[in-house]
Amino acid sequence: MAQAHLSIVLHAHLPYVRHPEHVYHLEENWFYEAMHETYLPLLQMLRRLDAQSVPGRLTLSVSAPLFSMMNDAMLTERFNVHLDRLIVLAKSEIVRTQGDDVYLPLAHFYLERFETMKRFYVDELGCDVISELRRQHAAGRIELITCVGTHPILPFLATSGGRRAQVKAACDLFEQTFGFRSKGIWLAECAFSPGMDRFLAEEGISFTFVEENAIENADSKPVYGNFAPLISEHDVAFFGRDQIASAQVWSASEGYPGDFDYREFYRDIGFDLELDYILPFIHPDGIRHNTGLKYHRITGEVALGDKQPYNSELAYQRAWDHAAHFIDARAAQAGELANYMEERPVHMTCPYDSELFGHWWFEGPIFLEGLFHRAAENAAVVMSTPVDYLEQVTVHQKTTPATSTWGEASYFNVWLDESNAWIYRHMRNAETLMTELADEFKDAEGLEERALRQTGRELLLAQSSDWPFIIKTGTTVAYAVQRIEEHIENIKTLAGQIRGHAIDEAFIAKLEAKNNIFPQLDWQSWADNS
Amino acid sequence: MASPSDLLVASNRDQITMLPRDPKHAYVFWEVTSAGLADAQNRVSNSSEARLLCRVLRRVIDDQGQSVDLEVVRFEVGDSFDGRFVDFSDENVDHWAEVGLLTAEQEFLSIARSEPITAPRTVAGLDAPHFVAVELTGDGLVTADTDHRHPKGGYFPARQRSYSGSTSLPRRND
Structure with a gap:
């Protein structure tokens, strides 16, 4: 044997x-x-x-x-x-x-x-x-x-670009951190x-x-x-x-x-x-x-x-x-x-x-x-x-x-039930917004690019499966809801600044210092919806 | 805590989405803009009698081999954005949801329609077994067709998929 x-x-x-x-x-x-x-x-x-x-x-x-x-x-x-x-x-x-x-x-x-x-x-x-x-x-x-990426329920993401961004962000940062490409993924x-x-x-x-x-x-x-x-x-x-x-x-x-x-x-x-x-x-x-x-x-x-x-x-x-x-x-x-x-x-x-x-x-x-x-x-x-x-x-x-x-x-029963189903509307709207921004501003550079990259970070952080899990299990619900609110609010503000050509550098810098994950995030991943 | 509506990132579009939860249930949520609603109402002769409605449909093949859309469930929509769980009727066919106006004449005017989804499967498909030769490379798996067959051409008997022995040690309880 x-x-x-x-x-x-x-x-x-x-x-x-x-x-x-x-x-x-x-x-x-x-x-x-x-x-x-x-x-x-x-x-x-x-x-x-x-x-x-x-x-x-x-x-x-x-x-x-x-x-x-x-x-x-x-x-x-x-x-x-x-x-x-x-x-x-x-x-x-x-x-x-x-x-x-x-x-x-x-x-x-x-x-x-x-x-x-x-x-x-x-x-x-x-x-x-x-x-x-x-x-x-x-x-x-x-x-x-x-x-x-940030541990999202991948099938629940709205777009190919959004899924691609989550997978690529993790693989790239893993390689930058550990010096080799991961053969497997969880x-x-x-x-x-x-x-x-x-x-x-x-x-x-x-x-x-x-x-x-x-x-x-x-x-x-x-x-x-x-x-x-x-x-x-x-x-x-x-x-x-x-x-x-x-x-x-x-x-x-x-x-x-x-x-x-x-x-x-x-x-x-x-x-x-x-x-x-x-x-x-x-x-x-x-x-x-x-x-x-x-x-x-x-x-x-x-x-x-x-x-x-x-x-x-x-x-x-x-x-x-x-x-x-x-x-x-x-x-x-x-x-x-x-x-x-x-x-x-x-x-x-x-x-x-x-x-x-x-x-x-x-x-x-x-x-x-x-x-x-x-x-x-x-x-x-x-x-x-x-x-x-x-x-x-x-x-x-x-x-x-x-x-x-x-x-x-x-099946998805934990992450999609009466207590937490409401979050997906906002997640998917925010994701669609990010794909639109990545497409509209594909040649962005400088401050505009920093704003797009930070928008991507905020979206990735909002998409973590931890938040619906916490809401479902009823442990630290206020914190999970606050995190979702905070990231989506940041996405809305950043999108408004990018589209209004009025980017507040101090605001970007503050978010970059706080939500600093994925420093070299490839925000253009969201534009690729093939 | 803010209500969900306070969080909404305005999509500025009419939309309806259907997410599968398990083989029996899906979650449907929709968003109807005031412009989308007004546009639909303009298409109705007596808009005051029209009702905002959500319906779930499935596509089946009839005896003549034609695809037919059958309604699984319909319910009135009180708010222009909301969501609820619905039942799947069959795990092997496409389902989708629509939100729209139902006229006094029972005509349904669609405002938005979701992407089709199928319920998670609870039994294996009927595809014949197929094998590939696999090579692990730095760029992922590389596969090539092979004529390999399972020597007995068979499957695991269900009873052999689980270990039949004890699963845990007796607890100490002193």
Whole structure:
């Protein structure tokens, strides 16, 4: 039996939450939390694998908003301040919990963790995550790929030019940042409909990922099921998510992260302790939020107040056990599937939001590390990537996958429902306006060109799928609506200035400083509506 | 919070759009300009009795092989811009939406018509399997036709698409 390829695909993305206009902005914390809970622990994990010569690869997609924030001087400085604040908080906790046999060791656990993180980020990485990602790609540990632009629902965009702009913006900035062209791309929310592959192929993209039903409902029945890619009409390889494997990790009720020994996400000292004490470590206005210090384990289906203290050693071992179980289950699965694959190896695609590992599931990076170790001991499975598979297996079925997304019901239900449907009118009108401007002012230069480029940036930022997602889930709705309003208002103002030949340079400069993503954006992409 | 109307980027055109949500539902939203409405009303002899209406249609092939447009749903439009969810009637045919005036004589005067869409498919198509040789290059995939056939010419039995073993470890509950 041919060795099965297990592709772990981590999709790293956050909306662009850079706010230079405020010294402390609540939503910027999303970036800081993900940095010290997910991205840095993942990089530490990869280095440990290298040091121990453990074989295997994984695929990591990083969205343009995220790697732009990782590469941003202001956010780097602020993240350092954030880490320092965590260290001060952990030291304060050691004082506060003196004499407490249960919580004092946990305070020490966090102090050591934060100090180690700071040393890793500053001393080992030189505050440069981008170079480390580039190095890990060059070394072959990860297949680093990009994601569509600002994470839009690509099928919901109104124009070919708009779709082209989103894909090209990401591919170009990825190349400018990492020094090579991405071979693959992550479709935001795995949202695909036939015809979208043309825009990927134009940028030299070879592969992407879709939900399992996109493969199963393709134009032609997939003879290898969901365990080999399909080549679409425009020559892009589509790998289908294996829902069985995914559910083992994703599912809050059945998946590993719900194990009672793992750390409880929803109980944090930012909410537990007296306001006077915690105030220096939360929003200056006294708005409570997570600090990252969580002292309890999931325990079971009990109220937050009844959660039991966390035991990091027990949780660590549990993550290791779960990793072994996952790999053994994949090997058994591959054995069953092999009878139907004939001459070719099984390819199992397991994509996850990277923020699951470390942020939502604190022990997730340990679990991932365990996968590599266990797979190294199991001859039936190899930790692989789509690139490896496409290089080994060179004949594939050609047929285009069906319309689908990941998430609820595997269609657009999350991003298009009663709560958020209203946004698409404005998005599409703004997009049509941008295509008109790009066409009307195709020879623009100087200030006019700057205004057109900024209009494009504002549009891209407005189109992020994060905003309808937030509106649907009801978490920080006011912020999502404010972002949509702000970007569309900026587009209207810029369009008026461009068409009125009365461009306000100070206004442009202010927007360029704030919404500074895609510095070399090719705004003429919107004019190409072929 | 501003209302959606406060956000509108004026398109200055009559338009209607249909977005698929799932195999059963689509979202239709429209915008009728005052000029577009006035123009339609001018074409009606008794405009005071005409009603602004949205309708969804589908195109089918009849027994004689002719394409026929059938109405799926119609509803009165209270505002010149708004939106609502509608049902798809069939996943394999084109659907589109129109907004216009329905006259007292039941004649529909179209003001705007959407691009056609089809519902997301829930079963695979009937195309015969076709294979290509694939080469991964710096500029993307390069493919070439091949006479490769699946050795058994078959498909995955549905029951084999899923792993039959247990999916998770028992939880600790102590």
